[in-house]
Amino acid sequence: MKNYLFSVEGMTCGGCASKVEKALKAQSSTCSVSVDLAQKLVEIKDIDKTAMEIKSAIENSGFKVTSFKGL
Amino acid sequence: MSLKKTVGIKGMTCAACANIIESQLSKIDHVEQVNVSFATEQATIQSDLEMSDAQINEHLNKLGYSIRPIGSASREDLSFLNQHKLILALFVSLFLMIFHMSPLGHYIGHKSNQWVQMILASVVMAFSGRTFIKGFWQFLLTGKSTMNTLVGLGIISAYIHGFIVILSNSNDPIYFEAAAMIVALILFGKWLEEKAKRNVNSELQALMDISASTAMLFNQENELIEVDARSIEVGQKVQVRTGERASVDGTIVKGQVLVDSSAINGEAMPTSLKEGDQLLAGMLVLEGIAVSVATKDGKSSELQKALDIILSSQSSRPKIQVLCDQISNVFVPIVIVISSLTFIYWFFVSDIGSLSLAVNNAISVLVIACPCALGLATPTAVMVGSSVLAQRGLWCTDTSAMERAEKITDVVFDKTGTLSQGKPQVSIYKKLANNHSTDAMAYSMASFSNHPLSISIAKSFTQSKLSFLDLESFEEISGKGIIATYEGEKWYLGSLKFMQDNGFDISMVPDSESTIVAIASKNVIEGLFTIEDPIKENAKELISYLHSKGKTLHLVSGDRQIVVDRFADRLNISHRSGDVLPTDKARYIQDLEKKGKKVLMIGDGLNDAAAMSQATLSMAMDEGIDAAKAVGHVIIKGADLHRIVLFFEMAKKIMSGIRSNLFLSFIFNVVGIPLAAGLFYHWLKFFLPPNYASIAMGSSSLSVLLNALRLKHSLKQIH
Numbered sequence: 001m002k003n004y005l006f007s008v009e010g011m012t013c014g015g016c017a018s019k020v021e022k023a024l025k026a027q028s029s030t031c032s033v034s035v036d037l038a039q040k041l042v043e044i045k046d047i048d049k050t051a052m053e054i055k056s057a058i059e060n061s062g063f064k065v066t067s068f069k070g071l
Numbered sequence: 072m073s074l075k076k077t078v079g080i081k082g083m084t085c086a087a088c089a090n091i092i093e094s095q096l097s098k099i100d101h102v103e104q105v106n107v108s109f110a111t112e113q114a115t116i117q118s119d120l121e122m123s124d125a126q127i128n129e130h131l132n133k134l135g136y137s138i139r140p141i142g143s144a145s146r147e148d149l150s151f152l153n154q155h156k157l158i159l160a161l162f163v164s165l166f167l168m169i170f171h172m173s174p175l176g177h178y179i180g181h182k183s184n185q186w187v188q189m190i191l192a193s194v195v196m197a198f199s200g201r202t203f204i205k206g207f208w209q210f211l212l213t214g215k216s217t218m219n220t221l222v223g224l225g226i227i228s229a230y231i232h233g234f235i236v237i238l239s240n241s242n243d244p245i246y247f248e249a250a251a252m253i254v255a256l257i258l259f260g261k262w263l264e265e266k267a268k269r270n271v272n273s274e275l276q277a278l279m280d281i282s283a284s285t286a287m288l289f290n291q292e293n294e295l296i297e298v299d300a301r302s303i304e305v306g307q308k309v310q311v312r313t314g315e316r317a318s319v320d321g322t323i324v325k326g327q328v329l330v331d332s333s334a335i336n337g338e339a340m341p342t343s344l345k346e347g348d349q350l351l352a353g354m355l356v357l358e359g360i361a362v363s364v365a366t367k368d369g370k371s372s373e374l375q376k377a378l379d380i381i382l383s384s385q386s387s388r389p390k391i392q393v394l395c396d397q398i399s400n401v402f403v404p405i406v407i408v409i410s411s412l413t414f415i416y417w418f419f420v421s422d423i424g425s426l427s428l429a430v431n432n433a434i435s436v437l438v439i440a441c442p443c444a445l446g447l448a449t450p451t452a453v454m455v456g457s458s459v460l461a462q463r464g465l466w467c468t469d470t471s472a473m474e475r476a477e478k479i480t481d482v483v484f485d486k487t488g489t490l491s492q493g494k495p496q497v498s499i500y501k502k503l504a505n506n507h508s509t510d511a512m513a514y515s516m517a518s519f520s521n522h523p524l525s526i527s528i529a530k531s532f533t534q535s536k537l538s539f540l541d542l543e544s545f546e547e548i549s550g551k552g553i554i555a556t557y558e559g560e561k562w563y564l565g566s567l568k569f570m571q572d573n574g575f576d577i578s579m580v581p582d583s584e585s586t587i588v589a590i591a592s593k594n595v596i597e598g599l600f601t602i603e604d605p606i607k608e609n610a611k612e613l614i615s616y617l618h619s620k621g622k623t624l625h626l627v628s629g630d631r632q633i634v635v636d637r638f639a640d641r642l643n644i645s646h647r648s649g650d651v652l653p654t655d656k657a658r659y660i661q662d663l664e665k666k667g668k669k670v671l672m673i674g675d676g677l678n679d680a681a682a683m684s685q686a687t688l689s690m691a692m693d694e695g696i697d698a699a700k701a702v703g704h705v706i707i708k709g710a711d712l713h714r715i716v717l718f719f720e721m722a723k724k725i726m727s728g729i730r731s732n733l734f735l736s737f738i739f740n741v742v743g744i745p746l747a748a749g750l751f752y753h754w755l756k757f758f759l760p761p762n763y764a765s766i767a768m769g770s771s772s773l774s775v776l777l778n779a780l781r782l783k784h785s786l787k788q789i790h
Contacts, residue, residue: 007546050539050541051519051541051542051545052515052518052519052539052542055519064521065519065545066546066547066549067544067545067546067547068542068544068545068546069543069544069545069556070543070544
């Protein structure tokens, strides 16, 4: 299990945030996701996926990942 | 704003009809331009206000025509009634011939025989010959003449002449049988013509047939229902299975299919499509099942746009036809004058003349004259041509393109996306330091980014079976490069400028005309990628083909001069120019044209639009993403350069097809009319009977159509 902080562009409202959250939960149901719209940050905890898999999950839901780091 | 609309038209009998409709529809308010094609039986109307079918139909009805759905082709034209007209005319005419020739004539007596013939002729005239009489009547009312006017005038003259002979108790021969026979033979000729026309039309039909009419749609309850493909809206889900054609453009969301897309882009090999791939309308599913989400509504798929382009181009005319139209406009009145002169000569002037001979010859002239063949000559060849071209992935937006292709002296190429693939590829990868994780780092970092250069780097490693490294952090600095951390180490992937900005020493990197991307860590440049845009597969073939045809070639590009020079050298293009802005490209072509050159501009569409509009002929590369964006006279699907060779070869054939068709139709009239008028009597001792004239007239249209079919066959041989 790992923790990440992703910078995601294109999220403008709560709808977008929940879309990202849904996409990530679909990848790994046990993870916890919190979105900071103002900072364009998505914090993901306790996920058993690689950064690449997380990135493509977010991008497939229509947003762009500009950076990430492990926590 | 100007709106274009293409409608099918029912009731046209010859090219003159097309001219009449064209001139009358042009007079309607808001209508800017009208093109009517007799061969396709379609009209393209350009107006600044939307016109409904009903409105157009109303105008057409006034002229004696009506609207019919496009794509129903001329199937209905061979309706029950028409065939019955033909059968009745043939049957009664044969019966009439028996009375006319003997033996029945002697059996019932001369006078009764004449009356029987008149009654039989009346039946044919009233039922089968109505269209011709209507044509004559229309001429009296409006002064507009068509082929039907000539035939109508012919049969009415024959009929009235016979009537006068009977009433005046004279012993002159009568021509009731000719009147009936002409109707029968011309209807027979029309029937054959209709059949041949449909065969010519079948190319277009083949294109129309691939646009599936229904689709399997998931409704709101997630049940599959069959709906009209045109009613599908963006975002709706449809399903396609083995053996079906996709009906809308969409993205696959579930499933995997093997498709035959040859109808859309001419791609001969079956392609495998999976989730996320584009499934376009008209693609045939060979294997598998897929669910796709419509990205365009049912009416605006790529295929539909292609059909629109081809349909409207078929109503546009090559210059060669303009002359032809002018001739056929005055053709009918001139024939009537010649026929009158013939009558006058054989009745009043000639020593051997008589009323019956004068009527015989005058009618023959009317009947043999054939504006039909003249009218069909160009459109049939163009129709066959543009349809075969379309099947080979060459969409003509303007049929004059084939004509222009002959005159081209210079060819100007754009570079990126036209002669080169427009997709960068790593040509050289050089490792500078001996760090074993460099390859895996470059692969992992590049895979994270969507930048074209990153994609090309990631692609270059796909063969080497590297696994992704679980990066600890990743950051993309737009337009510059990527920074990532792995096992506590910071890695950089990006341009040389990016390396310099981050404090790396790049002095040992040699100057290059290609794009260089570096990978670095721990203050050392670890490796260098040389990235180039490779030359397209068929570029060399095209260039040597054009050289062999004596064309002067130019490469004009916005890329740096050094890049353009090297590229031009590899392809053996002598005139080259780099650092050219789009507007300067247009000027480059303008200068060439000013020197009397005829320029073909080949570009990738959008950013070459200005230059293309300046050139005599333009071709746009289209990767099959959006045809509407492409400008130019010809759209090259799949951006395949071999198709340009095909185009030149086919255009040559099509033009010679048009010329031989025109020759055929002219020669028929040039020989036929004087022959019917009795001009050669002195040498031949022979007058052409009216019913023979009607056979000759039918065969002229037929020969033109057969010639078009021959063209279709020979075009299909070109590969």
